[in-house]
Amino acid sequence: MHISAKADYAVRAAIHLASVSQGPTKSDAIAAAQEIPAKFLEAIMTSLKAGGIVRSQLGPSGGYWLRRPADAITVADVIRAVDGPLASVRGQRPELVSYTGSAEPLKSVWLAVRSSLREVLEHVTLADLATDQLPAEVVRRAAQPDVWHTAEGPIS
Numbered sequence: 164m165h166i167s168a169k170a171d172y173a174v175r176a177a178i179h180l181a182s183v184s185q186g187p188t189k190s191d192a193i194a195a196a197q198e199i200p201a202k203f204l205e206a207i208m209t210s211l212k213a214g215g216i217v218r219s220q221l222g223p224s225g226g227y228w229l230r231r232p233a234d235a236i237t238v239a240d241v242i243r244a245v246d247g248p249l250a251s252v253r254g255q256r257p258e259l260v261s262y263t264g265s266a267e268p269l270k271s272v273w274l275a276v277r278s279s280l281r282e283v284l285e286h287v288t289l290a291d292l293a294t295d296q297l298p299a300e301v302v303r304r305a306a307q308p309d310v311w312h313t314a315e316g317p318i319s
Contacts, residue, residue, distance in 0.1 A: 164250070164280060166242075172199045173207045173245040174238055174292075177216060181233035181289035187219070187226030207245060214244025233293055239284035249284060250277035 175197040180188055190208055194201040208227055211217045216236060217227045229236060239249060250273065252260045257273035283301055291297050297305075304310070 164276075167246055169203075169207060169210075170242045170246050172197070172203060173211060174241050175199065176204060176207060177211065177229070177236065177241045177289050178292045180217065180227060180229050181236075181293035185228065187224065187228050189226045193227070210245045211241070214240075216241055216244050229289070233290035234288050236289045237285050238287045238289075238292075239281065241289075242284065249280045 176193050176199060179193050179196055190204055191201060193199065193208075194204045199207075208217060208219070212219055212227075215230055218230045219225065219227050242249060248256060250257055252273050257270065257277050260270055260273065262269050283304070286298050287301055
């Protein structure tokens with residue numbers, strides 16, 4: 164899976180909002196705290212707003228805050244708001260692709276990949292991240308000895 168800069172920044176911005184008070188937070192404060200380019204962040208916040216993740220208020224006391232409680236927003240929700248579906252094949256959902264001949268089983272692989280992504284991303288909330296209380300299954304997976312290895316060897 165490729166995590167775009169936009170998705171990474173969006174999740175970081177959303178975690179920041181989950182970790183601050185309930186009032187609006189200025190985009191420049193988010194950008195500074197998370198080291199996100201301010202112009203890029205504005206576009207991301209627009210996508211998050213359109214995706215129902217954040218709301219905003221204009222003016223001197225304005226800014227952004229989460230539209231729902233942090234424990235009701237998953238990492239998957241944020242990624243989908245800025246990048247669309249978690250897994251796609253040539254721009255289509257995996258269940259919509261079809262193959263013939265020897266490549267026919269590939270559809271099952273793409274469906275399994277999406278399922279694996281969902282197992283993690285749909286079960287980690289912004290509250291989990293903001294409080295450093297990740298689900299036990301995520302902690303277990305991240306602690307596996309081979310997590311930093313590829314078929315070629317350790318990732319350096």
